[in-house]
Amino acid sequence: MAIQDLFFYLFAALTLLCAFLVVANPFTRNPVTSAMFLVLAIISMAGLFVLLHAFFLAAVQVLVYAGAVMVLFLFVIMLLDLKEEVRRHYKTFGVVTGLLSVGALAAIAVRAIWTSGVGAGLQPQAEGATRPLGKLLFTQYLLPFEIVSVLLLVAMVGVVLLSKKDLK
Amino acid sequence: MHLTPVGLEHYLMVSAVLFCLGALGVIMRRNLIVMYMSLELMLNAANLALVAFSRFNNSLNGQVMVFFIITVAAAEVAVGLALIVALYRKRQTAHVEDLTSMKL
Structure with missing residues (x-):
């Protein structure tokens, strides 16, 4: 077994374990713990991106998600007083129906992927280095790129407006 | 230990399971922020x-x-x-079961 395969199984297991602990931590229901495990899940997913030779996206994943987005989450958790969450209990009906529906969805998806043979005969080829990705971004995808920058501006203005004390 | 070489299916499998974990979080948890984190997990799976x-x-x-x-x-x-945050300022809660003012 190649070393890459070993790393794949390591990072995949780490990602899924941390994702599970975000959603249903058996020890605590504290949102801060969830946020910390989400950081771990995102970083191990960046490891998977590296294994897929998407180096630029791995860096962006760590910078944007584990950096910016998670800082936002933690700030909001600190702003809100969420101590009450720890004392609440799960509703049995919600847990049972959720587990049933999601388990069925997972079974269907995994079985469909396994039997379809979607990866048969495909070799890993594409290299996601910064230079080819940037070239694509500034030629073929120039218009979406500019639209996304406008979208970020809109989001920024919206957030400033929403966070004002006297919301009119 | 014998494992098949890692191919496209393996990555898709991880992605599918991750998506389902995120969906489980959205259905099961009742805290808005944790539900939001689960949504992020689903986006990451995609x-x-x-x-x-x-x-x-x-x-x-x-x-x-x-x-x-x-x-x-x-x-x-x-x-x-x-x-x-704006909602919390108005209603002092981030729990979806307390936000039922549109219920008939």
Whole structure:
């Protein structure tokens, strides 16, 4: 077994374990713990991106998600007083129906992927280095790129407006 | 120990399971912020599938798509969290079961 395969199984297991602990931590229901495990899940997913030779996206994943987005989450958790969450209990009906529906969805998806043979005969080829990705971004995808920058501006203005004390 | 060489299916499998974990979080948890984190997990699962497809089909378009998804997700998180803070200011709660004013 190649070393890459070993790393794949390591990072995949780490990602899924941390994702599970975000959603249903058996020890605590504290949102801060969830946020910390989400950081771990995102970083191990960046490891998977590296294994897929998407180096630029791995860096962006760590910078944007584990950096910016998670800082936002933690700030909001600190702003809100969420101590009450720890004392609440799960509703049995919600847990049972959720587990049933999601388990069925997972079974269907995994079985469909396994039997379809979607990866048969495909070799890993594409290299996601910064230079080819940037070239694509500034030629073929120039218009979406500019639209996304406008979208970020809109989001920024919206957030400033929403966070004002006297919301009119 | 015998394991098959890692191919596209393995990555898609991880992505599918991750998506289901995120969906489970959205259904099961009742705290708005944790539900939001589960949504992020689901977005990340889609990203992983796109990157895997891009790598195995020798086309960088999938990775450009992921780049856009990450950008839009960052904007969405900022707006969503601002909404949650505004809601908390008005109602003093971030728990979905307390937000039933539109119920008949």
